[in-house]
Amino acid sequence: MPTADRQLTSVDRVVLKRVMDLVIPPDGDFPGAGGLGLAEQLERSSQRYGRLRSGLLSVLDAMSLDIASRIEGGFAALDEERQIAALKTVETNLPAQFGEFVELVYGNYYTDSRVHERIGWVGRPPQPEGFDLEPWDPAVLENMRKREPFWRQVG
Amino acid sequence: MTEEPTLHQNEQPVIAVDGLLPPDVVDILIVGAGASGAVVAWRLAQAGFSVVCLEQGRWVDPALYPTRDRNWEVLGRHEWNWDPNKRAAPVDYPVNDSESEITPLMFSAVGGSTIHWTAHAPRFHPSDFRVKTLDEVADDWPFTYDDLDPYYDLNDMMMGCAGISGDPAMPPRSPRPMPPLPLGEDGRHMAAAFERLGWHWWPSDNYVNSMPYGGREACNYCGPLGFGCTRKAKSSTDVNYWPEAIRLGAVLKTYSRVSEITVGNDGRATGAHYFDRAGNVHHQAARSVVMAGNGVGTPRLLLMSKSDAHPDGLINSTGLVGKNLMFHPYSITTGLIPGLSKTWKGPMGNILMSQEFYETDLRRDFVRGYAYQLNRGSGPLTTALGGAHEPVSWGGGHHEDFSERFGHNVILAGIGEDLPEEHNTVTLDERLTDSNGLPAPRINYRLCENSKRLLDHSVKSATQVLEEAGATRIMANPLLRSGGWHLMGTARMGEDPERSVVDGWCQAHDADNVFIVDGSVFVTAGAVNPTPTLQAIALRAADYIAHERDDLKG
Ligand SMILES: Cc1cc2nc3c(=O)[nH]c(=O)nc-3n(C[C@H](O)[C@H](O)[C@H](O)COP(=O)(O)OP(=O)(O)OC[C@H]3O[C@@H](n4cnc5c(N)ncnc54)[C@H](O)[C@@H]3O)c2cc1C
Numbered sequence: 001m002p003t004a005d006r007q008l009t010s011v012d013r014v015v016l017k018r019v020m021d022l023v024i025p026p027d028g029d030f031p032g033a034g035g036l037g038l039a040e041q042l043e044r045s046s047q048r049y050g051r052l053r054s055g056l057l058s059v060l061d062a063m064s065l066d067i068a069s070r071i072e073g074g075f076a077a078l079d080e081e082r083q084i085a086a087l088k089t090v091e092t093n094l095p096a097q098f099g100e101f102v103e104l105v106y107g108n109y110y111t112d113s114r115v116h117e118r119i120g121w122v123g124r125p126p127q128p129e130g131f132d133l134e135p136w137d138p139a140v141l142e143n144m145r146k147r148e149p150f151w152r153q154v155g
Numbered sequence: 156m157t158e159e160p161t162l163h164q165n166e167q168p169v170i171a172v173d174g175l176l177p178p179d180v181v182d183i184l185i186v187g188a189g190a191s192g193a194v195v196a197w198r199l200a201q202a203g204f205s206v207v208c209l210e211q212g213r214w215v216d217p218a219l220y221p222t223r224d225r226n227w228e229v230l231g232r233h234e235w236n237w238d239p240n241k242r243a244a245p246v247d248y249p250v251n252d253s254e255s256e257i258t259p260l261m262f263s264a265v266g267g268s269t270i271h272w273t274a275h276a277p278r279f280h281p282s283d284f285r286v287k288t289l290d291e292v293a294d295d296w297p298f299t300y301d302d303l304d305p306y307y308d309l310n311d312m313m314m315g316c317a318g319i320s321g322d323p324a325m326p327p328r329s330p331r332p333m334p335p336l337p338l339g340e341d342g343r344h345m346a347a348a349f350e351r352l353g354w355h356w357w358p359s360d361n362y363v364n365s366m367p368y369g370g371r372e373a374c375n376y377c378g379p380l381g382f383g384c385t386r387k388a389k390s391s392t393d394v395n396y397w398p399e400a401i402r403l404g405a406v407l408k409t410y411s412r413v414s415e416i417t418v419g420n421d422g423r424a425t426g427a428h429y430f431d432r433a434g435n436v437h438h439q440a441a442r443s444v445v446m447a448g449n450g451v452g453t454p455r456l457l458l459m460s461k462s463d464a465h466p467d468g469l470i471n472s473t474g475l476v477g478k479n480l481m482f483h484p485y486s487i488t489t490g491l492i493p494g495l496s497k498t499w500k501g502p503m504g505n506i507l508m509s510q511e512f513y514e515t516d517l518r519r520d521f522v523r524g525y526a527y528q529l530n531r532g533s534g535p536l537t538t539a540l541g542g543a544h545e546p547v548s549w550g551g552g553h554h555e556d557f558s559e560r561f562g563h564n565v566i567l568a569g570i571g572e573d574l575p576e577e578h579n580t581v582t583l584d585e586r587l588t589d590s591n592g593l594p595a596p597r598i599n600y601r602l603c604e605n606s607k608r609l610l611d612h613s614v615k616s617a618t619q620v621l622e623e624a625g626a627t628r629i630m631a632n633p634l635l636r637s638g639g640w641h642l643m644g645t646a647r648m649g650e651d652p653e654r655s656v657v658d659g660w661c662q663a664h665d666a667d668n669v670f671i672v673d674g675s676v677f678v679t680a681g682a683v684n685p686t687p688t689l690q691a692i693a694l695r696a697a698d699y700i701a702h703e704r705d706d707l708k709g
Pocket of ligand 1: 269448642686
């Protein structure tokens, strides 16, 4: 369990950026979560929610303690296939913390205006503008109105 | 997702203590300012009673709801989470739900859980009040649908109901004050699929303004009803009943957490002890006490109120306080329909309802039944995190998985009737406490076999209609754990004082000046959302007090 005041090291930051790109990889010419430059923002936003911060630190600790101790050059030295395998091991061993980490990555990626544009989301909060819907049309009930009442009589 | 401060962090109440200063001894002391407490405050203030309501939460300024914040989806998962354990605000009490298959959800504020609710406003069926007679399960209620009908109508007017008459699944009833909300492209698409199978559907009744009503704006279809409505188009009791009740002289004290209902030597209630925001303890004396703390908060407070006259907790001579807890178990079946493209457009909940499988059918392997609510997709983050299902996969398949879901997902929520069982309970936790050191409620809840079979059936039928609608992928969650929106049964009503806590007028058998008006009194759960029913019951109880209990007026 990492301590709450643990700060990210420069090695952590390199790993984080890479891991973010593995979690949400590039999509054609559109960069992945790491390539979009969201790692710094993710680190800052994790300060706000203890649960997510602890997920981030646990995943980074697992990567550095476990992998760096076994492989020279650490996580960064692995090829992509082995990086993914390493991440899957963390997911299996620390499912809750890994879920929190993924929530943090998704939380930063899917609130980014460049991503919103890419996926066709309006890129603004729901209010105050709201959305348009076609007005209510009573004609849609034509068939249902023909059905006999079928609620159960209680006598 | 940024670390910047956001609007909601302003914790100041927009209105402080309301109304006049209360007299030393009030006629009616209400605990809880949510859906049911507001109703009673309004009706009894109107009838000339002096009314004080103690509410542990605060007023929330609608302008501070997260839907105007660009981080609205993140805030909804944390500060505005439906689960008090995740929100963890000092005005909430925590709930030990580790032994429950369903997590109870609620909000503590003026307006109570209606701040968060999605305002779906269906009525119980006549058969729901007669399940023992009809199906040999549970118990009949001490009144009928017809007894409640005028109170349903009154509540529909006060809350503002958008809907349309003529539903063949329900008895005929008065017209609603507003037409239904539009169905949207997804609603029309699914309605057609239900029709092709010959299954019932009808536009939902919603307490959401489809046109300006009650001095409030019309809905602009922004989507996430469950985070509070900045336009006040979604009805919650802080914007309808409470302003009226306060105008009529009711006094509402916020940040006032009741720790004990006090009693005299005769066992009748004399008032309540409560903590103010600074942690000071006060006593409010009263001629009668109306409990409106919801199906978890009310039994918790009754169990905390032990005395010589009520050694097992107030009005608990039967031992039934806290027993027979019912939620509505929900299944969630989501279809991904490539032909639809913007399913996040429009009010998130309750587009239409199907009651094809509502009533008991002996050919099935369960009694009673379930309804479907058609819900919409949501914003990008909520979609990525999966909602009721697994999150979008990480890694290589991520973008494909996301784009298959986003804007194409329609959700069929199967809401099942829960049967009352004494082993499903609210008790007091021995270790966990709230911010005043009071014991937190502990929930023990197991799904019964009937509910499991009913939910399985609901997933199968939902799959059938989603396939009919052209879904290319279907995801099913046969029991939504985080779905305890409806809290019922923990101080049930009945005519027999040996087998119930209150009578049909919500008056306690053990103390004639204690009333319970929230979902605790439900005998059975029906298979629709409970709030119009519990508000109608509260109005009926208030009318009983107004007409039959003049002795409670000072
Ligand atoms: C996210 C969500 C969506 C929902 N959607 C729907 C829907 O679409 N349709 C529907 O019918 N229902 C819905 N519900 C349920 C609905 O909100 C409740 O049925 C209804 O609000 C219950 O009313 P109540 O008066 O019993 O309790 P509440 O509205 O929960 O109010 C109880 C109040 O009592 C206060 N209280 C409790 N204990 C104390 C104490 N000791 N001292 C002082 N104050 C206390 C609480 O702070 C709270 O404000 C939803 C609920 C949630 C959480």
